[in-house]
Amino acid sequence: MLELRDLTIRAGAETLVEDLSLTLAEGSLTCLIGPSGCGKSSVIKWLAGVLAPELSARGEAAIDGTTATVPHRDIAYQPQQNTLFPWLTAAENACLGLEIGGMDRRAALDRVKVLFPTFGLEGHENSFPDQLSGGMRQRAAFLRTIVQDARVLLLDEPFSALDAVTRLRMQDWLVQRLAERPRAVLMVTHDLYEATQMADRVLVMAGGPGRLVADIPITTPSAERNETALAEIRSSLKLMLLKETS
Amino acid sequence: MKSVRHLFPALVLLTAFLAIWEGYVALSGASLLVLPAPSDVLKGLWVERDDIARHTLATLGVAVVGFGLSVVFAFVVSVILHFSSWLRRGLMPLMVASQTVPIVALAPLMVLWFGFGLLPKVLLVILVTFFPMVVSLTSGYASLQRAFRDQLVSMGATRWAVFRRATLPSARAHFFSGLRISATYAIVATIFAEYAGARRGLGIYILAAKNNFRADLVLSAVLVSACLTLVLLATIHGIERTTGRRYRRANDA
Numbered sequence: 001m002l003e004l005r006d007l008t009i010r011a012g013a014e015t016l017v018e019d020l021s022l023t024l025a026e027g028s029l030t031c032l033i034g035p036s037g038c039g040k041s042s043v044i045k046w047l048a049g050v051l052a053p054e055l056s057a058r059g060e061a062a063i064d065g066t067t068a069t070v071p072h073r074d075i076a077y078q079p080q081q082n083t084l085f086p087w088l089t090a091a092e093n094a095c096l097g098l099e100i101g102g103m104d105r106r107a108a109l110d111r112v113k114v115l116f117p118t119f120g121l122e123g124h125e126n127s128f129p130d131q132l133s134g135g136m137r138q139r140a141a142f143l144r145t146i147v148q149d150a151r152v153l154l155l156d157e158p159f160s161a162l163d164a165v166t167r168l169r170m171q172d173w174l175v176q177r178l179a180e181r182p183r184a185v186l187m188v189t190h191d192l193y194e195a196t197q198m199a200d201r202v203l204v205m206a207g208g209p210g211r212l213v214a215d216i217p218i219t220t221p222s223a224e225r226n227e228t229a230l231a232e233i234r235s236s237l238k239l240m241l242l243k244e245t246s
Numbered sequence: 247m248k249s250v251r252h253l254f255p256a257l258v259l260l261t262a263f264l265a266i267w268e269g270y271v272a273l274s275g276a277s278l279l280v281l282p283a284p285s286d287v288l289k290g291l292w293v294e295r296d297d298i299a300r301h302t303l304a305t306l307g308v309a310v311v312g313f314g315l316s317v318v319f320a321f322v323v324s325v326i327l328h329f330s331s332w333l334r335r336g337l338m339p340l341m342v343a344s345q346t347v348p349i350v351a352l353a354p355l356m357v358l359w360f361g362f363g364l365l366p367k368v369l370l371v372i373l374v375t376f377f378p379m380v381v382s383l384t385s386g387y388a389s390l391q392r393a394f395r396d397q398l399v400s401m402g403a404t405r406w407a408v409f410r411r412a413t414l415p416s417a418r419a420h421f422f423s424g425l426r427i428s429a430t431y432a433i434v435a436t437i438f439a440e441y442a443g444a445r446r447g448l449g450i451y452i453l454a455a456k457n458n459f460r461a462d463l464v465l466s467a468v469l470v471s472a473c474l475t476l477v478l479l480a481t482i483h484g485i486e487r488t489t490g491r492r493y494r495r496a497n498d499a
Contacts, residue, residue: 050396077400079393087415087492096411100401128492148401 001026001184002047002075002152007059009042009051009210016042016055017210022203024152027182029175031195032203033237035244039210040188041080044154046070047186048077063151073101076150080157083141084129090140091116091125097148112147119143119177135166142174153178155187159194171198175222192237196230202237206244214240282462287469290462297451298463302470304446308364309436309474312371316428320376324383328409334384345377349435353442367439367447374435375428382424386417418493422486429478433471 002024009017017039024030032040045051047061049071061068068074076097084093094115095108103111116122119139121132129137138158145153158174159167175198178185189195195202196218204214216237220229264284270276271283278286291298327334352373356366387409394412403411440449448467455463 045396048396048400050399071400071402073402075400077396079396081393083393083397085394085412085415087490089492096398097401100398100403100407154400 024184031199034205038207291466320379357443386420
């Protein structure tokens with residue numbers, strides 16, 4: 001569905017990412033993991049059309065075989081932190097993407113408010129972000145990303161600001177939400193436990209310059225994923241990451 | 247109650263200062279022509295209240311018109327500079343250089359070029375108050391968090407949409423900081439402009455009082471001008487507190 005071909009990202013003379021290619025299938029959740037600084041966030045930012053201006057990039061994205069320019073209406077992106085605007089209510093934040101896409105504000109608000117109970121935010125439509133818990137803020141950010149009805153979701157370390165317990169709850173919750181409609185999801189994380197718990201497939205990046213070194217399918221059904229079932233994959237991923245950072 | 251507690255140290259120090267001043271004049275027998283006591287200043291203010299009120303209204307009118315136009319002008323220029331890096335690089339050094347021109351030199355030139363009417367005084371107020379607001383606004387625009395911009399751009403927002411939905415709200419606190427700095431200059435700039443040449447206003451009143459060796463009336467006018475500045479600052483503070491409550495929310499939410 002989404003194809004990324006030969007992406008090279010440079011910071012001046014330094015090559016951050018070199019000839020990286022990947023494909024994302026519809027209905028899949030792919031996690032991109034790798035050591036800090038290997039360029040995984042830069043890859044996702046390029047796909048979202050928000051690569052830092054000091055970086056230059058060459059590469060091609062295609063959706064269903066057709067070359068796509070980024071940012072693209074079929075690709076929704078959720079940055080790592082500070083994703084909610086503090087001066088907008090939860091509902092106003094959630095409908096931002098719809099409004100930018102041309103939907104009337106009232107219609108956009110009506111559409112997102114219907115989804116508030118599903119996202120565990122019922123009664124908080126008019127709350128401002130600083131009145132919500134960390135988990136609720138993150139759910140509101142997911143609502144804003146998901147409601148855009150994009151076919152590809154790019155999530156940049158969506159749980160990095162959450163405490164351990166909230167993070168575990170949110171992982172299961174997000175997998176359920178994403179399963180409601182087939183989409184291609186690419187999620188950047190530095191947590192291999194999170195990656196193996198949530199993803200259908202884990203792509204491992206190595207640094208200097210950034211490149212893909214492994215493509216590991218996770219075939220264990222979601223309901224059966226636990227420490228024992230995933231022990232072997234986690235162990236091999238851990239060794240791989242340690243080798244790449246040594 | 248909270249504001250009284252906040253102002254208490256300033257009120258204590260001011261009272262102490264006035265008491266020492268009053269005591270010194272009483273004990274030293276200083277001449278009214280050289281150093282009038284605070285009570286003399288207040289007496290002069292009361293006796294001359296009609297005349298001072300007339301001049302105060304003239305000063306206030308010029309300051310409000312000049313300051314109001316300056317706010318509008320600064321906002322428009324800041325938006326233009328935000329969208330044109332070429333103009334920003336070209337105009338910012340010139341604007342910085344314009345701030346090095348002393349107001350003492352500028353005020354008589356304004357009167358010379360534009361006469362004794364409203365225009366030279368308003369222009370002088372704009373020149374003095376415009377720059378801090380432009381600098382504050384451009385700093386405010388630059389303070390936009392990268393994640394907010396990225397979020398909107400990834401949704402397909404245009405540059406104008408990013409400006410309207412994220413850049414402008416992010417700059418609100420900076421705008422009011424600039425407004426407060428400029429407000430402190432507005433009354434002083436107006437009085438300076440009047441001092442250089444006017445028919446009415448506190449500036450010309452101070453000049454006339456000085457020529458008549460009425461130090462008490464000079465200080466009365468100074469007291470009124472200080473009060474005008476405080477009223478202007480309080481008005482801005484009031485507007486900031488009562489409007490846009492949502493924009494004062496924590497940016498780290």
